[in-house]
Amino acid sequence: MKYTIKHACGHTSVVQIYGSAKERESREKWLSRQMCMECKRRGQQVEAQAVAREYKLPDLEQGTEKQRLWAMTIRAEWLKRMMEAAGKYGDKAEAVREALIEAASTKKSAVWWIEHRGNLNAALAPAYEEALRRRGVTE
Numbered sequence: 501m502k503y504t505i506k507h508a509c510g511h512t513s514v515v516q517i518y519g520s521a522k523e524r525e526s527r528e529k530w531l532s533r534q535m536c537m538e539c540k541r542r543g544q545q546v547e548a549q550a551v552a553r554e555y556k557l558p559d560l561e562q563g564t565e566k567q568r569l570w571a572m573t574i575r576a577e578w579l580k581r582m583m584e585a586a587g588k589y590g591d592k593a594e595a596v597r598e599a600l601i602e603a604a605s606t607k608k609s610a611v612w613w614i615e616h617r618g619n620l621n622a623a624l625a626p627a628y629e630e631a632l633r634r635r636g637v638t639e
Contacts, residue, residue, distance in 0.1 A: 571610035
C-alpha cells in the first residue's frame, strides 16, 4: 500500500509499505520520525566533508560527483570507526591514529573507496602497516 509520509525534516515522500495493517502503521510512524532520504544524504555528506577537513584528507578523484560524495561518506565512516577503535592501543593510540589517517590519505580515487567498501581494513592494511613502521610502532 502506498503512503504519503511527512518526514521530520518537513519534506514529504510517497513510499510503498508492505505487511499487516499493524506493521504498516508502525512503519509509517517510524518513517515520519526520520529525515527524508535527500536530507539524510545531505547530512552524511556534510559530516564526511567535516571529517575530511579535520584530518586533512585529500580530495577524491575519478568518478562522477555522486560517486565522489558517496566515497567521501564511505571513507569518513570507516575512519571514524577506526579512530574510535584506536583508543584501545593506550600509549600507542596517537601513532595508530596518525597511521590510519596516512593510510586513508593514500587512496585518492573515489572508485577505489566504492570498490573496496566491504573490505577496507584488508585493502588498507599494507599502507597502514607501512605507516606504523615509519613511526616505529609494532602492534
